[in-house]
Amino acid sequence: MNREQAWAIVVEHVQSDSLRKHMQSVEIAMRAYAAHYGEDPESWGLVGLLHDFDWEIHPTLEQHPMDGAPILRERGLDEEDIRTILSHGPMAERVTVRDKALYAVDELTGLITAITLVRPSKNIADVTVKSIRKKWKDKAFAAGVDREDIEKGTAALGVDLWEFHVPMVLSAMQARAADLGLDGQAAS
Ligand SMILES: [Fe+2]
Numbered sequence: 001m002n003r004e005q006a007w008a009i010v011v012e013h014v015q016s017d018s019l020r021k022h023m024q025s026v027e028i029a030m031r032a033y034a035a036h037y038g039e040d041p042e043s044w045g046l047v048g049l050l051h052d053f054d055w056e057i058h059p060t061l062e063q064h065p066m067d068g069a070p071i072l073r074e075r076g077l078d079e080e081d082i083r084t085i086l087s088h089g090p091m092a093e094r095v096t097v098r099d100k101a102l103y104a105v106d107e108l109t110g111l112i113t114a115i116t117l118v119r120p121s122k123n124i125a126d127v128t129v130k131s132i133r134k135k136w137k138d139k140a141f142a143a144g145v146d147r148e149d150i151e152k153g154t155a156a157l158g159v160d161l162w163e164f165h166v167p168m169v170l171s172a173m174q175a176r177a178a179d180l181g182l183d184g185q186a187a188s
């Protein structure tokens with residue numbers, strides 16, 4: 001499956017612009033991690049782009065992401081890519097570095113997006129690691145983002161949260177700000 005085919009699956013199943021952007025953010029972070037580890041950015045990006053494709057049709061953790069697997073299989077996605085997508089579920093086992101990277105970046109991209117969109121500029125260029133750290137400690141902010149999950153995911157991946165992981169994901173998203181709608185275009 002190529003990116004164009006994966007995007008068609010996203011567009012078909014996901015109507016929410018913010019969910020589409022979330023999946024693009026995870027794709028971008030996964031591509032950055034693939035480059036870091038010398039792995040294939042296409043397949044790493046693909047699992048990021050598709051990981052929540054079934055959330056609107058399977059909006060509970062009893063269904064998502066498990067019930068999406070047959071659809072992806074029917075569309076011709078590789079079994080190993082399907083397995084990685086399934087591994088981001090809360091109870092799933094994360095085996096490969098790619099599985100661990102997907103889990104570690106998933107919620108962090110959401111936090112970075114939320115931090116960008118509360119700034120008057122709505123521009124991710126204005127977001128710093130320091131500002132993320134501040135909001136990280138403010139548990140009432142983006143309360144749905146489980147900080148502990150990100151910490152556990154980062155530890156499982158074997159990278160330092162503040163020295164490596166957060167700067168890495170932030171800079172990857174900053175480099176694609178316009179595609180993510182985080183370049184200030186949302187400012188009124
Ligand atoms: Fe998910």
Ligand SMILES: [Fe+2]
Nearest residue numbers: 022051052106
């Ligand atoms: Fe996600």
